[in-house]
Amino acid sequence: MKRFRPRLRPFARALPIGAASAASAACVMLGACSHRDETAWQGYVEGEFVYLASSQSGKLTRLDVARGQHVDANAVVFTLESVDEANALRQAQQQLAAASAQFADLRTGKRAPEVGVTSAQLAQAVATARKAELQSARDEAQYRAGGIPKGQLDDSRAAADAARAQVRELTDAVEVARLPGRPQQLLAQAAFVEAAQAAVAQAQWKLDQTRVAAPAGGRVYDTLYRVGEWVQAGSPVVQMLPPQNVKVRFFVPQAVVGSLAPGRALTIRCDGCASDVAARITYVSSSAEYTPPVIYSNESRSKLVFMVEARPSVDDAQRLHPGQPVSVTLR
Numbered sequence: 316m317k318r319f320r321p322r323l324r325p326f327a328r329a330l331p332i333g334a335a336s337a338a339s340a341a342c343v344m345l346g347a348c349s350h351r352d353e354t355a356w357q358g359y360v361e362g363e364f365v366y367l368a369s370s371q372s373g374k375l376t377r378l379d380v381a382r383g384q385h386v387d388a389n390a391v392v393f394t395l396e397s398v399d400e401a402n403a404l405r406q407a408q409q410q411l412a413a414a415s416a417q418f419a420d421l422r423t424g425k426r427a428p429e430v431g432v433t434s435a436q437l438a439q440a441v442a443t444a445r446k447a448e449l450q451s452a453r454d455e456a457q458y459r460a461g462g463i464p465k466g467q468l469d470d471s472r473a474a475a476d477a478a479r480a481q482v483r484e485l486t487d488a489v490e491v492a493r494l495p496g497r498p499q500q501l502l503a504q505a506a507f508v509e510a511a512q513a514a515v516a517q518a519q520w521k522l523d524q525t526r527v528a529a530p531a532g533g534r535v536y537d538t539l540y541r542v543g544e545w546v547q548a549g550s551p552v553v554q555m556l557p558p559q560n561v562k563v564r565f566f567v568p569q570a571v572v573g574s575l576a577p578g579r580a581l582t583i584r585c586d587g588c589a590s591d592v593a594a595r596i597t598y599v600s601s602s603a604e605y606t607p608p609v610i611y612s613n614e615s616r617s618k619l620v621f622m623v624e625a626r627p628s629v630d631d632a633q634r635l636h637p638g639q640p641v642s643v644t645l646r
Contacts, residue, residue: 354571354644356565356567356642356643357566357640358563358564358565358566358642359563359564359639359640359641360561360563360585360637360641361561361563361637362536362556362562364556365531365533366551366553367392367393367527367529367530367552367553367555368527368548368551369395369525369552370524371521371524372395372545372548373395373396373397374395374396374544374546375394375540375541375542375543375545375546376396376542377393377394378392378540378541378542378553379392379393379394380392380553381538382535382536383535384534384535385534386535386555387532388532389529390529392527392529392535392553392555393540393552393553394525394527395525395546400518400521400525401522403518404515404519404521404522407511407514407515407518408518410511411514411515413511414504414507415508415511417504418501418504418507418508421500421501421504433485434489436488437482437486440478440482441482443478444482446478447471447478447479448475448478448479450475451472451474451475454467454468454471455468455471529555530557533555533556533560534555534556534633535554535555536554536555536556537553538552538553538554539552539553539554556637558629558630558633559626559632561626561635561637562624562625562626563581563583563594563626563627563635563641564622565622565623565625565641566620566621567620567623568619569603569619569620572621572623575596577595577597577599579596579645580645581625581643581644581645581646582594582645582646583627583635583641583642583643584641584642585634585635585640585642586640588634592631592634593627593628593631594627596625597626598623598624599623599624600622600623603621625643
């Protein structure tokens with residue numbers, strides 16, 4: 316098929332209205348027929364939408380936003396039913412309380428009343444031992460005087476020895492009762508406490524996931540569920556667009572792409588915009604994107620175009636809408 320190459324001829328009279336319109340349209344597409352020095356490239360507005368979803372499944376109980384509404388950062392946009400999550404949190408908290416109480420009990424040893432009972436037994440044994448010592452001393456004197464036989468003295472000495480042994484036993488028992496649990500028992504119980512704390516944190520996180528908030532301020536573009544519907548985990552409920560996610564895409568010929576770099580200032584013009592919108596280049600494609608269907612050039616290299624992306628400021632981005640056609644010029 317033979318490629319059409321327009322030939323420019325001088326006109327002795329003004330172009331008809333239809334021809335002038337066609338020529339104007341061609342000039343707009345190329346950005347090459349302007350009488351000014353600046354060249355305009357055609358592009359469009361694109362939005363990187365944020366889809367808000369929960370990691371939990373449940374019935375949608377509240378939808379706090381509507382399509383077209385502006386929401387602030389951290390504002391709750393929807394809530395799921397959370398009965399199971401709340402019960403799981405309470406259970407985890409009670410288990411943590413039980414594990415912590417057991418750990419504290421091991422660290423303090425036996426209860427004070429138990430220690431008191433053993434201490435009373437020790438006092439009684441001390442009194443018994445003192446009495447046995449006195450009896451043994453009297454029997455020693457009686458034996459030396461010939462008043463008692465040797466067997467009675469031996470019994471008295473044995474009773475005194477037994478009483479002293481009882482005192483030593485109960486003294487050790489009191490000290491043991493005041494000691495905390497063994498080191499390995501303490502380590503094991505401390506691990507139970509940490510596991511219970513982790514379970515509480517996990518249950519709290521799951522409960523928090525039933526209330527989803529906006530990660531940034533922006534406009535709600537769509538709501539995908541109604542109140543009362545069941546929402547699967549990971550299914551988007553609200554589609555929103557923060558202004559910082561608005562960008563402009565346009566295409567430039569290969570002769571120009573080398574002069575563009577991230578950070579370069581641009582001016583964006585759009586129909587209905589009261590004033591121009593300032594933006595800066597954020598991305599320049601390293602490879603050719605596509606060839607337009609109609610090429611108004613005599614050089615084949617001009618068929619190659621490269622995609623460029625630019626972002627306006629957050630305030631100016633609110634004036635632009637995804638899909639809106641724009642023209643871009645360098646500043």
